[in-house]
Amino acid sequence: MSFSEDIERTALPVRQAILAHPFITGVGDGTLPVDKFKYYVLQDYVYLIDYSRVLALASARAPDLETMSWFAGLLDETLKTEMELHRSYCGEFGITREELDATRPAPTTVGYTSFLLNVAHQGSFSELVASLLPCQWGYWEIGEHLARQGRPEGAPLYSQWIDMYASEEFAQLAQTVREMADRLGQAAGPGELAAMGKAYLTSLRFEHRFWEMAYTLEDWGA
Numbered sequence: 001m002s003f004s005e006d007i008e009r010t011a012l013p014v015r016q017a018i019l020a021h022p023f024i025t026g027v028g029d030g031t032l033p034v035d036k037f038k039y040y041v042l043q044d045y046v047y048l049i050d051y052s053r054v055l056a057l058a059s060a061r062a063p064d065l066e067t068m069s070w071f072a073g074l075l076d077e078t079l080k081t082e083m084e085l086h087r088s089y090c091g092e093f094g095i096t097r098e099e100l101d102a103t104r105p106a107p108t109t110v111g112y113t114s115f116l117l118n119v120a121h122q123g124s125f126s127e128l129v130a131s132l133l134p135c136q137w138g139y140w141e142i143g144e145h146l147a148r149q150g151r152p153e154g155a156p157l158y159s160q161w162i163d164m165y166a167s168e169e170f171a172q173l174a175q176t177v178r179e180m181a182d183r184l185g186q187a188a189g190p191g192e193l194a195a196m197g198k199a200y201l202t203s204l205r206f207e208h209r210f211w212e213m214a215y216t217l218e219d220w221g222a
Contacts, residue, residue, distance in 0.1 A: 023036065051135075053120075070176065184196070
């Protein structure tokens with residue numbers, strides 16, 4: 001059994017909880033209140049800034065030129081395409097670029113990005129790839145799950161979001177990260193495999209918390 005198959009079986013309850021989360025189901029049927037989606041887009045934009053730093057570190061730490069180039073390409077795609085999509089979403093909500101850039105990270109956003117940056121700086125390259133898998137594969141899993149149920153009528157922004165993550169392009173990206181994690185897991189000893197599993201599970205739990213954060217409009221309370 002590959003690393004991804006084994007860890008996903010262990011993590012099945014969390015993965016199921018994500019797919020059943022009211023934020024995800026609300027996007028799927030179009031009933032999610034717009035203010036919650038708006039909050040999510042703002043926080044995800046802030047997340048992507050530090051996520052891009054993690055990708056840059058992954059490229060720098062990659063063991064070979066092919067992997068280095070792949071992460072560099074993903075970094076470029078994130079900065080130019082995915083973040084521009086977020087700016088476009090925010091434009092639909094009347095949010096300016098200045099307001100977007102001034103967004104204050106919520107507690108969960110800070111926790112998640114701090115964890116990823118810590119792994120990128122102090123963990124092994126295998127741990128780093130494992131920590132990225134829940135985001136890459138998880139978003140495809142959500143997009144594919146919602147697409148199979150049908151796009152929500154009367155909610156074009158939600159449909160656009162589903163289409164992006166259910167796309168063949170994103171599926172290929174997610175599959176590449178998954179295969180990379182499996183290759184690294186195959187070559188890892190027991191201690192390294194355990195560290196990869198811990199990194200994966202921590203990121204997955206943060207993914208679940210991220211949806212909860214957006215649904216509850218989490219703030220600092222002061």
